[in-house]
Amino acid sequence: PVPGSDQVNMPTQLEIAMNIMIRIFHQYSCKEGDRFKLNKGELKMLLQQELTEFLSCQKDPQLVDKIMQDLDANKDNEVDFNEFVVMVAALTVACNDYFVEQLKKKGK
C-alpha cells in the first residue's frame, strides 16, 4: 500500500454540516415514541432549542408557526428525517436569500 494511503482524512466542512443534521434529528427523535421520527413535542423542542436565534434573524416571527401548520397538514403528527431535512433546506434557502439581498444592497 502507498504510505499514508490508509490515513483517516479529516471530514470537510460540508460533511460536518451533514453529520450535524443527522445527529441533531436523532438527538430529539429518540426522546419518546418512534425513535426514528419526531412527534410534535420533539419537533417543537428541536425548533425552540436549535433554531431560535437563526429564526429571529429572519425577522419573520410566524415562520415556526407556518412550519408547524405545514406539518399539521399531513395529520400524522410525525416528522421523519426526510421531512426534517426538507425543512432545514427551506430555512437555509430563506437565510441565503436574505444574505444575498444584503450583499447586493452593498453594491458591486
Next chain:
Amino acid sequence: PVPGSDQVNMPTQLEIAMNIMIRIFHQYSCKEGDRFKLNKGELKMLLQQELTEFLSCQKDPQLVDKIMQDLDANKDNEVDFNEFVVMVAALTVACNDYFVEQLKKKGK
C-alpha cells in the same frame, strides 16, 4: 433592559450547519461567471473537494455521476443555491438511511 438580554448568543449546532452550507456554496459560486450560481466546473470542484470522503462512505461510486446527470437534464449548466441545498438534503437522507440501517442491524 433586562441585564444580559443584549448578549450575543452562541449559534447552535444546527445553525452552524446551515451557515456552512451557505458559506461553502458562495466559496465556489464566486469563482467564475455568475457569482450566485455554480457552473459545471465549480460544482465538480465543490463535490470533489467537499464531499469525496462522505460519498466514498456511501459505497456508491456512481452517486456523483448521477447528480451531474440530473443537473445536465435542465440544460442551463448552472446550479443555484436552492438546487444545491436540495442536493445536499438528498445526500444527507441517503447517509441517514445508511446510519439507521446500521443501528437497526445492531439490534434492540
